[in-house]
Amino acid sequence: MMDEATQALHARITQGMPERLILAEMEDLRPYECDGLAVYRQLPRLVVLPETIEQVQHVLRSCCALGVPVVARGAGTGLSGGALPHADGVVLSLAKFNRVLAIDPLARTARVQPGVRNLAISQAAAAYGLYYAPDPSSQIACTIGGNVAENAGGVHCLKYGLTVHNIRALEVVTIDGERLRLGGEALDAAGYDLLALLTGSEGLLGVVVEVTVKLLPKPQLAQVVMASFDHVDVAGAAVARIIAAGITPGGLEMMDNGCIRAAEDYLHAGYPVEAAAILLCELDGTAEEVAEDLARVETLLREAGATALQVSRSEEERLRFWAGRKAAFPAVGRISPDYYCMDGTIPRRELPRVLNGIAALGEKYRLRVVNVFHAGDGNLHPLILFDGNAAGELERAEHLGAEILELCVAVGGAITGEHGVGFEKINQMCVQFAALELEQFHALKHAFDPQGLLNPGKAIPTLARCAEYGAMRVSRGELPFPELERF
Numbered sequence: 001m002m003d004e005a006t007q008a009l010h011a012r013i014t015q016g017m018p019e020r021l022i023l024a025e026m027e028d029l030r031p032y033e034c035d036g037l038a039v040y041r042q043l044p045r046l047v048v049l050p051e052t053i054e055q056v057q058h059v060l061r062s063c064c065a066l067g068v069p070v071v072a073r074g075a076g077t078g079l080s081g082g083a084l085p086h087a088d089g090v091v092l093s094l095a096k097f098n099r100v101l102a103i104d105p106l107a108r109t110a111r112v113q114p115g116v117r118n119l120a121i122s123q124a125a126a127a128y129g130l131y132y133a134p135d136p137s138s139q140i141a142c143t144i145g146g147n148v149a150e151n152a153g154g155v156h157c158l159k160y161g162l163t164v165h166n167i168r169a170l171e172v173v174t175i176d177g178e179r180l181r182l183g184g185e186a187l188d189a190a191g192y193d194l195l196a197l198l199t200g201s202e203g204l205l206g207v208v209v210e211v212t213v214k215l216l217p218k219p220q221l222a223q224v225v226m227a228s229f230d231h232v233d234v235a236g237a238a239v240a241r242i243i244a245a246g247i248t249p250g251g252l253e254m255m256d257n258g259c260i261r262a263a264e265d266y267l268h269a270g271y272p273v274e275a276a277a278i279l280l281c282e283l284d285g286t287a288e289e290v291a292e293d294l295a296r297v298e299t300l301l302r303e304a305g306a307t308a309l310q311v312s313r314s315e316e317e318r319l320r321f322w323a324g325r326k327a328a329f330p331a332v333g334r335i336s337p338d339y340y341c342m343d344g345t346i347p348r349r350e351l352p353r354v355l356n357g358i359a360a361l362g363e364k365y366r367l368r369v370v371n372v373f374h375a376g377d378g379n380l381h382p383l384i385l386f387d388g389n390a391a392g393e394l395e396r397a398e399h400l401g402a403e404i405l406e407l408c409v410a411v412g413g414a415i416t417g418e419h420g421v422g423f424e425k426i427n428q429m430c431v432q433f434a435a436l437e438l439e440q441f442h443a444l445k446h447a448f449d450p451q452g453l454l455n456p457g458k459a460i461p462t463l464a465r466c467a468e469y470g471a472m473r474v475s476r477g478e479l480p481f482p483e484l485e486r487f
């Protein structure tokens with residue numbers, strides 16, 4: 001049974017789109033109650049699945065007129081609760097916007113709708129020898145609209161940049177239903193860089209309805225070196241040595257023993273299960289470039305203390321080395337009833353110290369933490385293993401996660417690398433930014449969305465919330481980062 005306010009909203013929205021595109025029944029709403037961070041759940045009033053940009057405009061105009069919150073949604077694979085519905089709001093799914101509109105092999109661009117899956121872009125571009133570089137591990141499912149909203153990254157972003165570096169133009173609908181075109185064919189544009197501003201804005205400034213992405217020629221050759229280490233610290237230090245030597249690998253990823261074992265049990269990728277850590281270092285380019293870089297990287301890794309090296313000798317073997325890494329999250333899902341994936345970024349030189357810090361925090365909270373991450377970017381993904389049915393474990397996992405993020409800030413890093421702030425990390429924004437900076441964020445939000453209807457309660461905390469969070473941390477004796485002194 002819909003309440004009065006929902007009925008009014010439903011009636012208003014049906015004026016501009018067919019009723020079959022509006023979900024209102026509990027069992028239809030249920031699949032939308034959470035994203036990939038499933039510990040937080042909330043049913044919305046309605047879910048709408050528009051098929052045209054005019055229908056998106058109509059939904060936004062209706063919500064704007066009635067003062068109803070709107071949460072845009074791609075595939076719902078986000079890991080920070082960004083697409084978590086608002087109890088009084090509408091979920092605006094872009095799932096039906098799933099067409100590749102045009103590929104221009106001369107300009108090396110693709111014009112796509114926001115609900116197109118990340119991998120589908122490279123699949124469509126393959127016929128021209130081109131691909132879309134940012135490759136989140138969720139790329140078989142996540143959408144390009146969600147990637148833009150989160151400024152998603154992936155294994156290949158160390159060399160080829162994040163989403164923001166790989167898009168050329170966006171079409172966006174504002175909360176009052178206006179269409180904006182941002183960016184274009186030229187490399188630079190006059191005025192403020194609104195294209196960059198919208199990228200990573202987590203659905204708070206507008207709804208992306210079209211994306212023009214940059215395509216790259218496929219490298220002639222790619223090979224992966226898998227290096228084993230008997231200490232996580234040593235592997236962390238090896239990462240810094242490779243980058244300092246002036247080599248930019250196509251990908252440089254690290255897994256600790258917990259992840260190595262989980263991935264090996266799941267996929268049999270040939271990982272050394274006794275190693276404390278492995279580094280996967282991909283080199284790509286022409287055959288000559290790869291051969292030269294490979295020789296240098298092998299020497300550097302040996303000098304850095306690698307105990308064994310394996311080099312992929314075929315494309316099949318290269319894909320097998322990556323398969324374990326790409327499936328590391330589901331693999332860890334098999335060894336623990338629940339896991340909580342954190343996402344923070346640190347300066348690369350701090351890798352050994354922060355990895356030790358995370359291990360010590362795990363002991364403090366009596367929870368196991370395993371690590372798999374984009375080491376070359378300093379982008380950590382500690383996975384906190386817990387059992388949501390065991391009393392107090394979820395709360396301990398949340399506190400542990402918060403302390404890990406605040407440790408990242410304390411060493412000069414950031415509370416997110418690619419998963420966004422969403423609902424999950426909103427308190428840590430208070431640690432990352434001063435009140436004045438947050439006020440500037442609010443001013444920007446107000447310029448786009450004066451009523452604060454787009455994805456409210458996410459990404460940017462109110463100053464009152466920060467004051468409360470600060471008081472709570474002080475009363476728990478958690479300032480200023482006592483952990484750091486110890487590592």
Ligand SMILES: Cc1cc2nc3c(=O)[nH]c(=O)nc-3n(C[C@H](O)[C@H](O)[C@H](O)COP(=O)(O)OP(=O)(O)OC[C@H]3O[C@@H](n4cnc5c(N)ncnc54)[C@H](O)[C@@H]3O)c2cc1C
Nearest residue numbers: 074075076077078082136137143145146149153203208418
């Ligand atoms: C197993 C697994 C592995 C992952 N690996 C990676 C990884 O390697 N790198 C990485 O960056 N992320 C990774 N993620 C996280 C996630 O896949 C990314 O954040 C992705 O960009 C989310 O896309 P989505 O379509 O699922 O968006 P959703 O989860 O539906 O939404 C994410 C955010 O974007 C907003 N949004 C969605 N569509 C639009 C739109 N059209 N206009 C405006 N706002 C919109 C939503 O409101 C929300 O705030 C992983 C997730 C999983 C489950």
